[in-house]
Amino acid sequence: MPTTLTDVFRGHPIHLPHSHQPDFTALRELPDSYTWTPKDDILFAAAPSPPPATGETIPLIDLNHPDAANQIGLACKTWGAFQIANHGVPLELLQDIEFLTSSLFRLPVQRKLKAARSETGVTGYGVARIASFFNKQMWSEGFTISGSPLNDFRKLWPQLHLNYCDIVEEYEEQMRKLASKLMWLALNSIGVSEEDVKWARLNSDFNWAQAALQLNHYPVCPQPDQAMGLAAHTDSTLLTLLYQNNTAGLQVFRDDLGWVTVPPVPGSLVVNVGDLFHILSNGLFKSVLHRARVNQTRSRFSVAFLWGPQSDIRISSVPKLVSPVESPLYQSVTWAEYLKIKATHFNKALSMIRNH
Numbered sequence: 001m002p003t004t005l006t007d008v009f010r011g012h013p014i015h016l017p018h019s020h021q022p023d024f025t026a027l028r029e030l031p032d033s034y035t036w037t038p039k040d041d042i043l044f045a046a047a048p049s050p051p052p053a054t055g056e057t058i059p060l061i062d063l064n065h066p067d068a069a070n071q072i073g074l075a076c077k078t079w080g081a082f083q084i085a086n087h088g089v090p091l092e093l094l095q096d097i098e099f100l101t102s103s104l105f106r107l108p109v110q111r112k113l114k115a116a117r118s119e120t121g122v123t124g125y126g127v128a129r130i131a132s133f134f135n136k137q138m139w140s141e142g143f144t145i146s147g148s149p150l151n152d153f154r155k156l157w158p159q160l161h162l163n164y165c166d167i168v169e170e171y172e173e174q175m176r177k178l179a180s181k182l183m184w185l186a187l188n189s190i191g192v193s194e195e196d197v198k199w200a201r202l203n204s205d206f207n208w209a210q211a212a213l214q215l216n217h218y219p220v221c222p223q224p225d226q227a228m229g230l231a232a233h234t235d236s237t238l239l240t241l242l243y244q245n246n247t248a249g250l251q252v253f254r255d256d257l258g259w260v261t262v263p264p265v266p267g268s269l270v271v272n273v274g275d276l277f278h279i280l281s282n283g284l285f286k287s288v289l290h291r292a293r294v295n296q297t298r299s300r301f302s303v304a305f306l307w308g309p310q311s312d313i314r315i316s317s318v319p320k321l322v323s324p325v326e327s328p329l330y331q332s333v334t335w336a337e338y339l340k341i342k343a344t345h346f347n348k349a350l351s352m353i354r355n356h
């Protein structure tokens, strides 16, 4: 039996204080446990947080543009992220998933806790897994879906759960198609074809991909400059497709620019290159370090579609991207193995599998 995403963390329990979740709306001041300083995260204050003077940010790419593939390839190399317009996902579906997300987080905390994520689990309500790597708490709450959300949704919405399951199913279907299209546009732009990545062939009758959906809520925060919504991390995925509501908060890191805010563009989606795509491209595409900041007047929602291969498919650098006189940059790894490495070594996971 292949390992599924839901099995991955059985040997990696995390002890996170779900039940001590504060009533974010009642706090007028940031408690000490939520106040971040540079010693809590070395990159906390790295370079400018408001946009750099150049106003530079990740590109917005029109998928209908004839040069879209090259623009995507370039963005994957320079930023590891881009936004897309004209992606074909109906606006109504984006509105539905935003409505679902805001309805979920508006539920009373006791109801949300009925679907709390277990210490060894992947799915359910709680703080992001990465919380265990930091001394300070993040100003956010999350809900992870992997596989059918039916059981959890029944606990959250005894009456309406089926409608909400339909929205998730339709959303994941659209995201799967789009993620695969984007991966091939990016690979084709650097001369990699289906013949070079046989396990990922477009028309293979076997569905080689799997995914998780991460719903995030960043409540209004009394002292946003000292708080952290979601700490700096890279995703372990091939690609992550992120929908954000109209409140800014996502930032991406560039060595030469520091933290750069990704402005919300209505109807568009943010695409992040994840660690597995970085490995597959032998380091050509950058997995983007990103984080979420919070806001003093507006709450923020985001929905991340975390997309990768079946957990047991071995990912290694595409041979034609590796110089004949050098070894691939990374050892080959399955998504399940990589998630376990990440659960132990977090942001050092890529360096743990690097060939020297």
Ligand SMILES: C=C1C[C@]23C[C@@]1(O)CC[C@H]2[C@@]12CCC[C@@](C)(C(=O)O1)[C@H]2[C@@H]3C(=O)O
Binding pocket: 005, 122, 128, 129, 130, 131, 144, 211, 212, 214, 233, 234, 235, 236, 237, 304, 306, 339, 342
């Ligand atoms: C498939 C997955 C990627 C993820 C771990 C997970 O099993 C489900 C949640 C994902 C998420 C979302 C928030 C950021 C992140 C680093 C985390 O803690 O949980 C990612 C994980 C990842 O990409 O490694």
Ligand SMILES: O=C(O)CCC(=O)C(=O)O
Binding pocket: 214, 216, 230, 235, 242, 244, 249, 250, 251, 290, 291, 292, 301, 302, 304
């Ligand atoms: O909320 C955001 O903008 C970022 C979310 C994110 O990085 C994630 O869910 O992995």
Ligand SMILES: [Fe+2]
Binding pocket: 233, 234, 235, 240, 290, 304
């Ligand atoms: Fe992320």
